[in-house]
Amino acid sequence: MRILIAEDNIVNQKVALKMLEKMGFRADAVANNGREAVKAVVDMPYDLVLMDCQMPEMDGYKATREIRNSKSEIRNLPIIALTANAMKGDREKCINAGMDDYLAKPLSPKALADVLEKWL
Numbered sequence: 848m849r850i851l852i853a854e855d856n857i858v859n860q861k862v863a864l865k866m867l868e869k870m871g872f873r874a875d876a877v878a879n880n881g882r883e884a885v886k887a888v889v890d891m892p893y894d895l896v897l898m899d900c901q902m903p904e905m906d907g908y909k910a911t912r913e914i915r916n917s918k919s920e921i922r923n924l925p926i927i928a929l930t931a932n933a934m935k936g937d938r939e940k941c942i943n944a945g946m947d948d949y950l951a952k953p954l955s956p957k958a959l960a961d962v963l964e965k966w967l
């Protein structure tokens with residue numbers, strides 16, 4: 848299983864990488880914005896994407912829409928939103944963009960493990 852972490856904050860990248868490695872997953876934090884996330888899933892056969900909603904250049908919502916609109920198999924990739932805003936309506940915004948599920952930051956290992964078990 849290979850997981851893409853699309854996240855512009857380096858500390859958050861490291862936290863997610865460490866958690867995923869501890870759980871035995873291969874993970875890459877090679878996408879610092881939505882454009883790089885779209886390119887990464889085209890270039891590499893990922894099994895799931897953790898997608899930060901707020902990123903420069905292209906945000907996670909737009910990147911998700913692009914992936915969902917793709918004509919290739921990547922459109923079916925599980926995409927889990929990462930967001931710092933634990934505000935009401937946030938989940939709907941993520942789901943409307945085509946994301947499958949939602950994790951609030953700071954990441955909790957338990958919540959992350961539950962989501963991965965559900966979608967992988």
Ligand SMILES: [Mg+2]
Nearest residue numbers: 855899901902
């Ligand atoms: Mg961000």
